[in-house]
Amino acid sequence: MNILITGGAGYIGSHVVKQIIENTDHSVVIIDNLSTGSLKTIKTLNEIRQQTGKNTELTFIEADLKDFQMIEGIFKAKKFDAVIHFAASIVVPESVKNPIKYYMNNTVNTTNLINLCLKYGVNRFIFSSTAAVYGQPDEIPVKETTPTQPINPYGRSKLMSETVLNDVGAHTEFKYIILRYFNVAGADLKIRIGQRFPNATHLIKVAAETAVGKRDKMYVFGTDYPTPDGTCIRDYIHVDDLADAHIKSLEYLNDNNSDVFNCGYGRGYSVLEVINTMKEVSGVDFKVEYTGRREGDPAILIADNTKILNNLNWKPQYDDLKLICKTALEWEKKLLQEEV
Ligand SMILES: NC(=O)c1ccc[n+]([C@@H]2O[C@H](COP(=O)([O-])OP(=O)(O)OC[C@H]3O[C@@H](n4cnc5c(N)ncnc54)[C@H](O)[C@@H]3O)[C@@H](O)[C@H]2O)c1
Known part of the structure; x- marks a missing residue:
């Protein structure tokens, strides 16, 4: 297959590109505007491709999905068999301050991409969705049928993009898989790629940055939640297990219809458990400051992953908080060396 991957220079997209290069015979075209992605990641992916010795292709095109003409030109020039769509704006507080940016980049640009798939006969689409579509869910663990x-x-x-996919898929040959990610963390086990973008808000990334001394302290937002230690509980999935779910989703569409799957391990860890694990694997007793709750943080968010386990041929391999923290930490050390 020839697969278009939007956002392939970013954190999760690059891990999927890596796995496609290493584990399949598909060729990949990455479109990325490098707003949060990095050319260094593209360079590393090219090195990984060369090391495989395969003659599959990896092409990088710097382009913005909002440039509809340019994106259509790429669809015209290359015949894609599938699209995996990661490119998006992903910072929740920023989305509250600047909603138009989010509706334009995440909904309008996605709709255009789906439209181009219909126009150019690309009938397989994997979409990066999020546990954020559930909001403050009434049931834990969260099922795919839990109200959004x-x-x-x-x-x-x-969620609007999910709706577009649903409506389009109902009346056409076009098939899609929606993957609703829970909390994605960790890095490539060989520490070649990871989460590069600075000012991250993800807990494990922040804890790793604090452990290596990039931050002098980190904050815990809220200690009075109805959980055993009073801090929020989340379902952390290693980025390489998540990446594998994309490859399994593509395979699934060969013989099955469109569907939606939660991506998580089905169990959670509290903020304090994560911090203590990061302290343990790093050997650094970094400073933690306790402060009030942030608006809109549900106390507990854990995926019911029964559906993905039963339907996709997906077998998680890295369901291990220590391993997740260790890879995140080693990646952060590597970034620090780059800066020296
Ligand atoms: N990181 C998480 O924990 C998490 C959780 C749930 C869902 N997701 C979803 O996963 C996807 C990937 O997230 P990530 O963590 O890898 O983020 P990321 O910021 O590292 O990756 C996004 C990539 O898309 C590119 N991009 C953004 N807008 C673009 C545009 N208009 N045109 C071209 N390229 C564009 C960026 O440069 C970047 O390389 C997103 O769709 C996000 O909503 C992430």
Whole structure:
């Protein structure tokens, strides 16, 4: 197959590109505007491709999805068999301040991409969605059938794209898989790629940055939640297990219809458990400051992953908080060396 991957220079997209290069015979075209992605990641992916010795292709095109003409030109020039769509704006507080950015980038640009798939006969589409579509869910663990009630523009912008996919898929040959990611963390086990973009808000990334001394302290937002230690509980999935779910989703569409799957391990860890694990694997007793709750943080968010386990040929391999923290930490050390 020839697969278009939008956002392939970013964190999760690059891990999927890596796995496609290493584990399949598909060729990949990456479109990325490098707003949060990095050319260094593209360079590393090219090195990984060369090391495989395969003659599959990896092409990078710097382009913005909002440039409809340019994107259509790429669809015209290359015949794609599938699209995996990661490119998006992903910071929840920013989406509250600047909702238009989120609806334009996440909903309008996605709709255009789907339209181009219909026009150029690309009938397989894998979409990066998020647990944010559930908002503050009434049931834990969260099932795919749990009502979607997003509480911020980021979650709503993603849910709108899901709606477009549903409506388009209902009357055409076009098939899609929606993957609703829970908390994605960790890095490539060989520490070649990872989460590069600075000012991350993801807990494990922040804890790793604090452990290596990039931050002098980190904050815990809220200690009075109805959880055993009072801090929020989340379902952390290693980025390489998540990446594998994309490859399995593509295979699934060969013989099955469109569907939606939660991506998580089905169990959660509290903020304090994560911090203590990062302290343990790093050997650094970094400073932690306790402060009030942030608006809109549900106490507990855990995926019911029964559906993905039963339907996709997906077998998670890295369901291990220590391993997740260790790879995140080693990646952060590598970034620090780059800066020296
Ligand atoms: N990181 C998480 O925990 C998480 C959780 C749930 C869902 N997601 C979803 O996963 C996807 C990937 O997230 P990520 O963490 O890898 O983020 P990321 O910011 O590292 O990757 C996004 C990539 O898309 C590119 N991009 C953004 N807008 C673009 C545009 N208009 N045109 C071309 N390229 C564009 C960026 O440069 C970047 O390389 C997103 O769709 C996000 O909503 C992420």
